[in-house]
Amino acid sequence: MRIIVPIKQVPEIAEVKIDPETKTLIRAGVPSIVNPFDEFAVEEAIRIKEKFGGEVIVITMGPPQALDAIRKCLAMGADRALHLCDRPFAGADTWATAYTLAQAIKTLEPYDLIIAGKQAIDGDTAQVGPEIAEVLGIPQITYAIKVDISEDQKRIKVRRETDDGFEIVECKLPALITAIKGLNEPRLPSLMAIMKARQKEVKTITAEELGGDSKQYGLPGSPTQVVEIFTPEARTGGIKIDGTEDPAGAAKQLIEWLLKKGIL
Amino acid sequence: MLKIDKDRCTGCKICTKVCPFGAMVIVDEKAEATEACTLCGACVKTCPENAISIERRRVDPSKFKEYKGVWVIAEQIGGQLRNVSLELLSKGRELADQLGEPLCVILLGHEVTGLTDTLAAHGADVIYVSDQKRLAQYTTDAYTDVISALILTEKPNVVLIGATANGRDLGPRIAARLRLGLTADCTGLSIDDKRQLVQTRPAFGGNIMASILSPYTRPQMATVRPNVFKPPEPNPSHKADVRTVDIKVNPAAVRTKILETIKTGAEGELKVEEAEMVVSCGRGIKAPENIPTVAELAKELNAALGGSRPIVDAGWMEHHQQVGQSGRTISPRLYIACGISGAIQHLVGVAGSAEIIIAINSDPEAPIFTISDFGIVGDLFRVVPELVKEIKRVKAQK
Numbered sequence: 001m002r003i004i005v006p007i008k009q010v011p012e013i014a015e016v017k018i019d020p021e022t023k024t025l026i027r028a029g030v031p032s033i034v035n036p037f038d039e040f041a042v043e044e045a046i047r048i049k050e051k052f053g054g055e056v057i058v059i060t061m062g063p064p065q066a067l068d069a070i071r072k073c074l075a076m077g078a079d080r081a082l083h084l085c086d087r088p089f090a091g092a093d094t095w096a097t098a099y100t101l102a103q104a105i106k107t108l109e110p111y112d113l114i115i116a117g118k119q120a121i122d123g124d125t126a127q128v129g130p131e132i133a134e135v136l137g138i139p140q141i142t143y144a145i146k147v148d149i150s151e152d153q154k155r156i157k158v159r160r161e162t163d164d165g166f167e168i169v170e171c172k173l174p175a176l177i178t179a180i181k182g183l184n185e186p187r188l189p190s191l192m193a194i195m196k197a198r199q200k201e202v203k204t205i206t207a208e209e210l211g212g213d214s215k216q217y218g219l220p221g222s223p224t225q226v227v228e229i230f231t232p233e234a235r236t237g238g239i240k241i242d243g244t245e246d247p248a249g250a251a252k253q254l255i256e257w258l259l260k261k262g263i264l
Numbered sequence: 265m266l267k268i269d270k271d272r273c274t275g276c277k278i279c280t281k282v283c284p285f286g287a288m289v290i291v292d293e294k295a296e297a298t299e300a301c302t303l304c305g306a307c308v309k310t311c312p313e314n315a316i317s318i319e320r321r322r323v324d325p326s327k328f329k330e331y332k333g334v335w336v337i338a339e340q341i342g343g344q345l346r347n348v349s350l351e352l353l354s355k356g357r358e359l360a361d362q363l364g365e366p367l368c369v370i371l372l373g374h375e376v377t378g379l380t381d382t383l384a385a386h387g388a389d390v391i392y393v394s395d396q397k398r399l400a401q402y403t404t405d406a407y408t409d410v411i412s413a414l415i416l417t418e419k420p421n422v423v424l425i426g427a428t429a430n431g432r433d434l435g436p437r438i439a440a441r442l443r444l445g446l447t448a449d450c451t452g453l454s455i456d457d458k459r460q461l462v463q464t465r466p467a468f469g470g471n472i473m474a475s476i477l478s479p480y481t482r483p484q485m486a487t488v489r490p491n492v493f494k495p496p497e498p499n500p501s502h503k504a505d506v507r508t509v510d511i512k513v514n515p516a517a518v519r520t521k522i523l524e525t526i527k528t529g530a531e532g533e534l535k536v537e538e539a540e541m542v543v544s545c546g547r548g549i550k551a552p553e554n555i556p557t558v559a560e561l562a563k564e565l566n567a568a569l570g571g572s573r574p575i576v577d578a579g580w581m582e583h584h585q586q587v588g589q590s591g592r593t594i595s596p597r598l599y600i601a602c603g604i605s606g607a608i609q610h611l612v613g614v615a616g617s618a619e620i621i622i623a624i625n626s627d628p629e630a631p632i633f634t635i636s637d638f639g640i641v642g643d644l645f646r647v648v649p650e651l652v653k654e655i656k657r658v659k660a661q662k
Binding site: 011013014015016026028036063064065087090091093094095098121122123124125126127128129130131133134135139140141142143145157161162163164165166167168169170171172175180181182218219220222223224225226227228229230231232235236237238239240241242243244247248250251252254255257258259261263264 | 265284286299300301302303304305306318319341346404405408428429430432433435436437439440441443444445446447448449462466467468469470471472473474475476477478479480481519520521522523524525526527528529535537538565583584586589590591593597598607608609612615616620621622624626628633634635636637638639640641642643646647650651653654655658
């Protein structure tokens with residue numbers, strides 16, 4: 001099976017802090033990581049490959065340093081990677097990102113399965129996966145928590161998380177699924193695997209090499225436009241009372257406070 | 265592309281200070297953008313010399329006049345409307361009135377015509393109904409086909425979808441098919457002086473907010489987070505023009521097959537992502553058999569019961585109950601954290617999304633207190649039962 005995994009390098013959100021004076025994000029020194037949901041996707045792809053054979057191809061669009069994220073996935077066990085890296089790709093919204101990635105995925109036909117992470121933790125949109133599926137004209141099953149490939153490798157059966165529980169959904173391959181937490185436990189690559197990953201093929205692709213409709217790439221290809229970015233008022237700790245001696249009294253104070261706020 | 269006019273740039277460094285991404289640097293006393301630039305435009309507005317510009321594509325807005333109406337895609341399951349659909353009707357009403365355009369609801373399903381009265385009472389002027397067996401359960405293909413075709417023929421100005429699991433499955437599929445802009449998970453919507461929909465959403469775990477326009481495409485599409493807007497007061501005398509949609513689902517075009525639907529949680533169990541109040545517990549609960557202590561509080565408040573990541577990872581609670589960055593997105597009015605010390609991933613997942621945060625923790629230095637509006641330092645096993653008692657007492661008085 002040929003399995004393609006689109007990934008994104010993201011800042012470790014937990015370490016992003018706000019400059020109290022300028023109210024902007026402090027990104028200096030914030031480590032970049034593989035989007036955690038994408039790690040579930042890579043892990044699942046490798047497990048399917050280990051069972052059925054074939055190859056796992058990682059694909060990303062991003063600046064030169066995104067190579068670190070690619071290497072991590074190769075160390076986990078992906079076989080090779082495409083890196084879409086060029087200034088014209090910059091400023092892409094979800095549509096332009098999905099369109100661009102889909103052009104690159106088309107060069108990898110015939111593929112059997114695309115596994116994406118549910119969403120990236122910096123943008124949180126969950127749009128790029130379904131948009132890729134639509135551009136490629138293949139079915140999608142989002143929020144996969146369990147995946148079964150049929151013995152003949154022609155069909156996929158997915159346990160999908162919904163707002164009310166789960167659905168078991170089946171479709172023919174090729175298809176695109178998105179991975180959520182709980183699908184698997186991503187492996188930690190061994191030192192040997194990290195060394196070996198350096199030898200694996202990473203193909204860098206520019207906008208010109210990619211071809212396609214270049215008007216759809218990057219900022220000019222993006223139908224949405226960010227017009228303002230602002231910082232919501234940061235929360236500061238409010239009232240704090242000691243309830244160690246008199247829990248009943250503390251409970252009373254809290255309920256009174258909630259009543260006054262109109263919450264209860 | 266970000267363009268910097270080097271002749272105009274005075275190297276004043278203001279852009280380096282306003283850039284939310286730290287992407288502006290001064291090289292040889294002139295501003296330059298690094299790879300971190302996302303073209304958000306913060307620097308363009310603040311440059312005192314007007315030296316920075318962004319090249320964007322242009323489009324003739326005169327053709328946008330054909331697009332009229334604010335649409336809400338109703339979501340129902342088994343003939344029950346989801347709350348978010350009604351919430352969207354109140355915001356939709358406001359936007360439609362501002363634009364002077366009708367508020368329309370798109371209702372897909374099977375044997376759902378009974379819902380039209382409710383939708384009309386909640387403000388819908390026009391209801392497009394597609395009632396067919398093949399729409400009984402949500403499938404990406406069938407719903408995308410019908411709604412995309414309807415958008416192409418009816419040309420709405422705005423399309424709003426609830427940011428539920430299925431809403432976020434459907435929205436991007438329609439947007440990509442019609443090559444439309446789509447803003448995910450909005451928490452704010454308004455109309456600007458050019459009659460454009462301003463879509464505001466959190467990003468970077470709620471650390472920043474972004475306002476987004478779709479200046480080049482119509483309809484303007486957004487998915488909207490549940491619990492952000494209040495449902496309108498129903499007015500039973502408000503009537504809607506109910507129109508039957510004549511678009512048949514082609515069975516061959518539906519490529520996925522739902523083999524089984526499994527409901528989790530007890531009947532009527534509140535979901536953390538939908539609930540107005542969420543009571544959540546962390547490692548302070550010590551053992552799974554202690555969860556009922558906190559569950560009792562949730563029950564008394566009619567709140568959903570959630571848990572922090574360690575609790576879910578330990579298997580003491582279900583995945584769908586996890587609150588925080590890698591869990592479900594919540595937006596309650598009240599969040600009560602019991603025995604959650606507040607790992608940073610929990611704080612970023614909660615701080616930007618809950619209106620009021622209450623923390624109960626035995627450690628006075630627990631990070632959760634840095635974001636709580638009201639904190640009680642104390643043993644949750646002693647404080648929580650007292651809270652339950654006190655709520656019961658207040659209820660009895662009412």
